[in-house]
Amino acid sequence: AQTVTQSQPEMSVQEAETVTLSCTYDTSENNYYLFWYKQPPSRQMILVIRQEAYKQQNATENRFSVNFQKAAKSFSLKISDSQLGDTAMYFCAFMKATGANNLFFGTGTRLTVIP
Amino acid sequence: GAGVSQTPSNKVTEKGKYVELRCDPISGHTALYWYRQSLGQGPEFLIYFQGTGAADDSGLPNDRFFAVRPEGSVSTLKIQRTERGDSAVYLCASSQRRGAYNEQFFGPGTRLTVL
Numbered sequence: 499a500q501t502v503t504q505s506q507p508e509m510s511v512q513e514a515e516t517v518t519l520s521c522t523y524d525t526s527e528n529n530y531y532l533f534w535y536k537q538p539p540s541r542q543m544i545l546v547i548r549q550e551a552y553k554q555q556n557a558t559e560n561r562f563s564v565n566f567q568k569a570a571k572s573f574s575l576k577i578s579d580s581q582l583g584d585t586a587m588y589f590c591a592f593m594k595a596t597g598a599n600n601l602f603f604g605t606g607t608r609l610t611v612i613p
Numbered sequence: 614g615a616g617v618s619q620t621p622s623n624k625v626t627e628k629g630k631y632v633e634l635r636c637d638p639i640s641g642h643t644a645l646y647w648y649r650q651s652l653g654q655g656p657e658f659l660i661y662f663q664g665t666g667a668a669d670d671s672g673l674p675n676d677r678f679f680a681v682r683p684e685g686s687v688s689t690l691k692i693q694r695t696e697r698g699d700s701a702v703y704l705c706a707s708s709q710r711r712g713a714y715n716e717q718f719f720g721p722g723t724r725l726t727v728l
Binding site: 502540541542543544545548589591597598599600601602603604605606 | 616644646648653654655656657658661668669672702704706708711712716717719720721722724
């Protein structure tokens with residue numbers, strides 16, 4: 499079974515500052531993918547960034563980057579130059595490379611960007 | 614182009630009633646997923662369709678839940694004899710095909726409230 503743990507229910511950051519959201523996971527799979535999704539009040543989940551487990555290089559997407567530590571089963575999200583529009587729930591998610599490719603989500607971190 | 618749409622946006626029903634929730638995926642997407650998001654939780658996988666067939670229904674909580682996708686496009690999630698514990702946001706996602714490289718695009722969800 500796969501589990502995803504987000505230990506920070508709420509975080510806040512000043513506009514233009516940097517914040518890091520934590521995520522750990524547990525799996526016996528060797529090949530898998532990890533994701534960060536953003537869910538604003540509109541409820542629509544939006545993909546922020548994706549990491550393949552077999553890639554050692556950390557993924558980056560503009561202001562968003564991850565710190566993937568496979569041995570530690572850790573997958574944190576760093577948001578640089580935080581903007582008011584970044585205020586949302588952030589979910590870490592796991593996907594097996596085989597099977598249905600459904601997502602396993604953590605419980606989320608509510609991020610508030612303070613002007 | 615149009616994204617994933619879900620109707621209704623909100624549904625209030627009484628305990629014991631039958632409800633249908635509809636998902637219109639992005640045109641041409643063969644993979645379709647249903648998730649359930651309870652208050653304060655991340656989404657949980659319910660069922661996955663590849664084309665018209667339910668390829669994985671292992672997440673359906675019991676036999677009161679059923680989903681169809683008769684023509685490989687629109688899908689309907691059906692809940693019989695609703696219970697208060699069924700109250701949640703039901704999210705639908707579609708992707709071009711199965712696989713982690715094919716991003717899952719989410720709809721805005723249907724918020725179901727069982728009184």
